Amino acid sequence: MSDDTPIPATHDIGGLARFHCTPVEHDEVPPDGFGRKVDALRQVLAQKGLMTVDELRRGIESIPEPEYFALGYYERWLRSITALMIEKGHVQKDVME
Amino acid sequence: MAAPPRPDSLALLDRLMAALEAKGIVTEAEIAERQANTDKASPETGARMVAKAWTDPAYRQLLLTDGKAAAEAMGVSMAGAPPLGVLENTPTRHHLVVCTLCSCYPRAVLGYPPNWYKSFAYRSRAVREPRAVLAEWGLNLPDSVEVRVVDSTADYRWMVLPMRPAGTEGWDEARLASLVTRDALVGVAVAKPA
Amino acid sequence: MSDAPRFAPGAAVRVKDDWPERRGPCHIRTPHYIRGRRGTIVRPLGAFANPEDLAFARPAPKRTLYHVLFEQEPIWHEGKPADTIMVEVFEHWLEEA
Numbered sequence: 557m558s559d560d561t562p563i564p565a566t567h568d569i570g571g572l573a574r575f576h577c578t579p580v581e582h583d584e585v586p587p588d589g590f591g592r593k594v595d596a597l598r599q600v601l602a603q604k605g606l607m608t609v610d611e612l613r614r615g616i617e618s619i620p621e622p623e624y625f626a627l628g629y630y631e632r633w634l635r636s637i638t639a640l641m642i643e644k645g646h647v648q649k650d651v652m653e
Numbered sequence: 654m655a656a657p658p659r660p661d662s663l664a665l666l667d668r669l670m671a672a673l674e675a676k677g678i679v680t681e682a683e684i685a686e687r688q689a690n691t692d693k694a695s696p697e698t699g700a701r702m703v704a705k706a707w708t709d710p711a712y713r714q715l716l717l718t719d720g721k722a723a724a725e726a727m728g729v730s731m732a733g734a735p736p737l738g739v740l741e742n743t744p745t746r747h748h749l750v751v752c753t754l755c756s757c758y759p760r761a762v763l764g765y766p767p768n769w770y771k772s773f774a775y776r777s778r779a780v781r782e783p784r785a786v787l788a789e790w791g792l793n794l795p796d797s798v799e800v801r802v803v804d805s806t807a808d809y810r811w812m813v814l815p816m817r818p819a820g821t822e823g824w825d826e827a828r829l830a831s832l833v834t835r836d837a838l839v840g841v842a843v844a845k846p847a
Numbered sequence: 848m849s850d851a852p853r854f855a856p857g858a859a860v861r862v863k864d865d866w867p868e869r870r871g872p873c874h875i876r877t878p879h880y881i882r883g884r885r886g887t888i889v890r891p892l893g894a895f896a897n898p899e900d901l902a903f904a905r906p907a908p909k910r911t912l913y914h915v916l917f918e919q920e921p922i923w924h925e926g927k928p929a930d931t932i933m934v935e936v937f938e939h940w941l942e943e944a
Contacts, residue, residue, distance in 0.1 A: 564879035565868045569773060570753030570804065571781035571880050571923060580775045580786055583655060583768035590658045594666060595765075596688035600679050603733075610901035613755055614874040628655055629756070629771050631662045638669050647672040652665070736893070753878050780880070780932060781923050800930045802919070806876045807912055807935035808895040 566621045591630035598637055607640050615639050655768045694764040696835035698729055699812055702762065703838070704829035707817045717741055720812065724762050734761040734810075740803060741814045742840075747798050748813045749787070749840035751779035752805040759810035763838060770839065780804055790841055803840075813840040820847035852891040852911045853938055860915060861885050861944040862936060874902030877940045880922055881915075881932075885944045889914035889933060897937065911938040 569575070587595065601607045615636025616624075624632065641647045673679045702723055706713040716723040720737030731737070737759055740748040752758065753776050758766035769775050778786050783800050787793070794800060803811050815837040821829060824847075836842035854860060864883030867873040876898050892912045900907035915936045919926040 562866045562869060562879075567754055568868075568879045569777040570751075570878045572773075572777040575774045575777040576782075578774040578778070579789060580769050580772060580778065582790075583772070585655065585768060587765050588657065590663060590666065592688050592692065592765075593684060596684045596691060597666075597670070597679065599691065600683050600687050604678070606678070608901050608904070610874060610898045611904060613898075614872075614902035616755070617874060618872070625773065628658055628662075629768075631658055634662060634666055634669070638665060641669065641673070646676060646678060647669065651668050651672045738892075754876060780878075782925065783919075783930070784926065796927050796929075800919075800927070801916075802930075802932045804878060804932060804934045806878060807892075807898070807937065809892060809912075809935060 565617060566619075566624050567617045587630065591628075594630040594634050594637070598633060601637065601641075606644065606646065607637070611640055612636050691760075691765070694760055694762070696763045696838060697830070698724070698727065699759070699762040699835070699838045700830040700833035701826070702727055702812075703814055703833045703844075704826040706814060707821075707829055708826055713814075716814065720759075720762075729761060731761055736809050737762065738809045738811050739814050740801075740811060740840075742816050742843075744816070745798055746801055747794055747840065747843075748801050748803055748811075749779060749783050750803045750805060750811045750813060751776060753777065753780050754804075754806055757805040757810060759812045761810075762812060763835060767835070787841065790836075792842055812838050815844040818844050818847050852913070854888045854891070854913060854941065856888055856890045858888040859885065859944040860888055860941045862915075863940050863942060865940075874899055877936060878934065881917055881934055881936070884917055884922060886915040886917040886934075886936075889916050892935065895937075897939075912936070913938065913941065915941070 598612060616632045619632055619635055638651060642649050702716060706716045716739050720739040721731045724737060725731050742748055756766050756771040758770060780802050783802050805811050818832055832845040834842060837844045862881045862884050867875055892914055894909040894911050896907035897910045912935055914933055917932045919930040919932055920928055
């Protein structure tokens with residue numbers, strides 16, 4: 557890509573040079589209890605019409621870049637779900653503290 | 654390997670659950686039930702679908718035109734699941750599925766996506782240097798085969814229909830299904846040899 | 848917008864060279880590496896509520912989604928000549944090429 561190509565959003569990582577030399581690790585460890593619970597929570601909140609998967613993604617995409625790459629997969633989900641529940645007024649902001 | 658969740662993430666989940674329960678929005682029991690349900694999905698479903706498609710031309714046609722109906726025909730509940738598209742590998746075309754933007758994956762028929770599928774390395778490299786990624790994992794495709802990367806960006810979920818291995822004539826569906834790995838259904842591998 | 852698909856299989860299209868992420872908060876499903884690129888319609892996949900609206904809980908009219916095929920080599924300047932990338936792209940991101 558040429559130098560004047562706009563910088564993609566943080567999550568838009570297809571072809572990104574920074575991972576060019578990173579091997580794809582054969583990580584077959586199944587999701588842990590934390591991840592599976594966050595996953596189930598997202599599904600239940602979606603079933604109840606309290607959030608959509610698109611909103612989940614928007615929330616993940618708004619995580620600042622250093623945290624986006626430092627947090628684990630379901631940690632990013634949890635950040636997004638929490639922010640959405642606060643945004644929609646279902647829980648108080650102090651849940652973050 | 655994926656790092657375990659940080660203590661502050663574990664604490665945040667506890668606080669969020671407590672707050673949602675206090676408001677009467679969710680219960681721990683509901684979450685546990687949903688989790689148990691999700692845990693049941695596995696790549697064995699996708700493998701069974703492929704094995705049936707290898708032996709039943711009508712089912713193969715259904716699988717390639719309406720993956721969701723093909724899954725339902727195997728007794729899988731697809732209620733609320735996104736449409737399922739199935740991509741047929743041939744002697745001249747090999748499909749490889751990735752989601753560069755997040756981690757879209759045909760969970761209803763393959764279960765939870767593995768950590769490598771969600772990794773930054775796979776998401777960024779599979780779309781740019783698929784042959785290198787495949788070669789690192791032991792699959793070297795000749796130049797005569799088109800590598801078609803499928804970036805799963807929107808409302809569909811995609812599964813690969815691998816080619817049936819030679820020497821499996823007369824095998825029953827259960828035996829054929831044992832050759833179909835999760836990796837072959839994503840396209841990072843081919844079906845196991847007979 | 849859920850009318851008959853504008854593009855037929857085989858049609859030459861160009862993905863809009865648009866960068867909404869530069870203008871403010873947004874959620875888009877068109878990866879950066881195909882923007883401004885020419886591709887070929889494989890087939891329409893149906894009409895789906897626009898995720899760009901769903902992500903912000905706005906009314907989300909349905910848009911036609913297509914499978915669009917791109918050659919790998921012009922995008923990355925690497926890979927074998929016959930290799931391709933197939934991406935789901937919404938109609939409002941496509942124009943005639």
